Amino acid sequence: MDWKLLLTDDRLGIEKSQLSKKDGRSQFQKDFDRIVFSPAFRRLQDKTQVFPLPESDFVHTRLTHSLEVSVVGRSLGNLVGERIIAKHPKLKKDFTQFHFGEIVAAACLAHDIGNPPFGHSGEDAIAEYFKNGNGKKFKEEINDEKKWNDLIRFEGNAQGFRIITKLQNQDVDGGLQLTYATLSALNKYPKESLTDLEIKYSKGHKNIYKKFGFFQSEKEIFKNVAEKTGLTKPTAAEKYLWHRHPLSYLVEAADDICYSIMDLEDGFRLGLLSFKETESLLLPLIHKTDLSGYKKRDDNEKVGYLRAKAISDLVNLVADTFMENEKDVLAGNFNKELVTVISKSNTLKKIERASIAKIYRHRSVVEREVAGYEVLGGLLDTFITAYNEYSNNNLTSKYRAIINLIPKRFFFGEKNNPELYQRLLRVIDFISGMTDSYAVSIFRKIRGISLPGGRVTE
Numbered sequence: 001m002d003w004k005l006l007l008t009d010d011r012l013g014i015e016k017s018q019l020s021k022k023d024g025r026s027q028f029q030k031d032f033d034r035i036v037f038s039p040a041f042r043r044l045q046d047k048t049q050v051f052p053l054p055e056s057d058f059v060h061t062r063l064t065h066s067l068e069v070s071v072v073g074r075s076l077g078n079l080v081g082e083r084i085i086a087k088h089p090k091l092k093k094d095f096t097q098f099h100f101g102e103i104v105a106a107a108c109l110a111h112d113i114g115n116p117p118f119g120h121s122g123e124d125a126i127a128e129y130f131k132n133g134n135g136k137k138f139k140e141e142i143n144d145e146k147k148w149n150d151l152i153r154f155e156g157n158a159q160g161f162r163i164i165t166k167l168q169n170q171d172v173d174g175g176l177q178l179t180y181a182t183l184s185a186l187n188k189y190p191k192e193s194l195t196d197l198e199i200k201y202s203k204g205h206k207n208i209y210k211k212f213g214f215f216q217s218e219k220e221i222f223k224n225v226a227e228k229t230g231l232t233k234p235t236a237a238e239k240y241l242w243h244r245h246p247l248s249y250l251v252e253a254a255d256d257i258c259y260s261i262m263d264l265e266d267g268f269r270l271g272l273l274s275f276k277e278t279e280s281l282l283l284p285l286i287h288k289t290d291l292s293g294y295k296k297r298d299d300n301e302k303v304g305y306l307r308a309k310a311i312s313d314l315v316n317l318v319a320d321t322f323m324e325n326e327k328d329v330l331a332g333n334f335n336k337e338l339v340t341v342i343s344k345s346n347t348l349k350k351i352e353r354a355s356i357a358k359i360y361r362h363r364s365v366v367e368r369e370v371a372g373y374e375v376l377g378g379l380l381d382t383f384i385t386a387y388n389e390y391s392n393n394n395l396t397s398k399y400r401a402i403i404n405l406i407p408k409r410f411f412f413g414e415k416n417n418p419e420l421y422q423r424l425l426r427v428i429d430f431i432s433g434m435t436d437s438y439a440v441s442i443f444r445k446i447r448g449i450s451l452p453g454g455r456v457t458e
Contacts (some may be wrong), residue, residue, distance in 0.1 A: 009179050011180070026098075031176075036109065066112050072311060076254055100395065116434075121368070134381050141420050160186070161221075182230060192240040217436065249337075267358060275302070317343060317344060387403070
């Protein structure tokens with residue numbers, strides 16, 4: 001892969017000649033701004049990161065997490081960009097180190113934009129509905145293994161790509177019309193949900209990614225992105241499988257650093273880990289020379305101080321590791337997460353084990369996960385049934401009322417009877433885009449548990 005192509009500032013859905021005039025911002029800064037002002041990004045303020053939102057006014061939402069990941073990603077991009085340009089001086093003509101940071105920051109900002117309500121358990125709940133719930137009856141009618149796999153392995157990353165390339169600004173080609181570089185760096189898993197090789201060798205065959213990055217409905221869009229940025233393929237036999245954009249490794253690392261360290265701080269603030277436990281997990285990440293003035297702080301300040309120092313040191317380690325492996329990354333021969341090969345990887349694994357035991361299995365977290373299955377499964381059942389009846393021109397008064405709850409933008413302004421796969425995706429678009437609070441509220445109302453105005457009837 002070639003850095004000049006990888007850093008292209010051409011935009012999806014816009015001809016080069018149609019690009020807006022210069023206004024003091026690079027094209028990648030404009031990507032960042034477009035994401036910030038999108039409704040899908042704003043809704044992250046009421047989507048759970050780990051803990052139920054009313055639990056504390058300190059813990060992270062998806063919005064604050066995404067902002068923090070973006071800040072860390074920008075630092076990583078700037079550090080790596082400076083070294084890449086020094087190593088490849090010809091890039092100086094068109095790029096600065098800050099272009100790298102801007103691409104990574106924008107991609108980081110959007111990395112969770114496709115997450116449904118209730119966090120990762122919400123993804124599982126949607127997949128479970130089609131795999132083992134009432135939605136499994138649609139398998140025979142869809143009759144396409146790849147499209148069905150999109151549903152039974154529902155993936156927030158693929159939904160995010162769909163949102164920013166199609167659902168936002170539906171009346172224009174390319175959605176938010178972000179640069180190809182940002183769209184490519186955003187996609188950590190540049191493959192379809194089920195490749196031809198996976199179908200041919202269904203037993204034991206594994207591709208290089210544990211997840212997928214786009215649905216069948218957007219596969220041609222990503223193919224265009226991959227071609228524009230010069231992504232290479234591990235095998236020519238696969239039409240929709242590519243090596244990752246090098247900067248996607250930095251996006252992934254920024255996310256890994258933030259959820260490892262910030263979830264730990266949230267756990268401490270909620271009393272799930274003692275100060276001593278938290279301190280013992282963070283101190284090994286930090287150079288001892290960085291701890292001047294540490295003992296003068298209270299426990300909360302100390303943990304905040306350790307968190308900041310740990311992130312700073314991890315950023316430098318990740319940047320060093322990326323540069324050590326740059327040749328393999330460009331050749332498509334590096335298939336690991338950067339945080340797993342840095343010198344502090346064992347310490348991060350220890351933090352992960354402690355987080356699983358003390359944080360992710362906390363009662364409130366598990367209760368929210370269980371609620372997610374009930375709420376999202378119930379909403380899918382109700383709205384899919386209504387949408388199918390609407391498409392078949394067979395609306396009863398009940399389903400007509402339910403259809404009126406779906407904003408018209410989810411009908412895409414197309415014909416009333418698209419194929420079942422598309423109808424199911426549109427309902428998923430509606431439900432996965434809900435905030436946690438709205439999902440619970442509308443579920444209670446359509447089930448008659450509460451009425452408009454907030455009065456609980458139970």
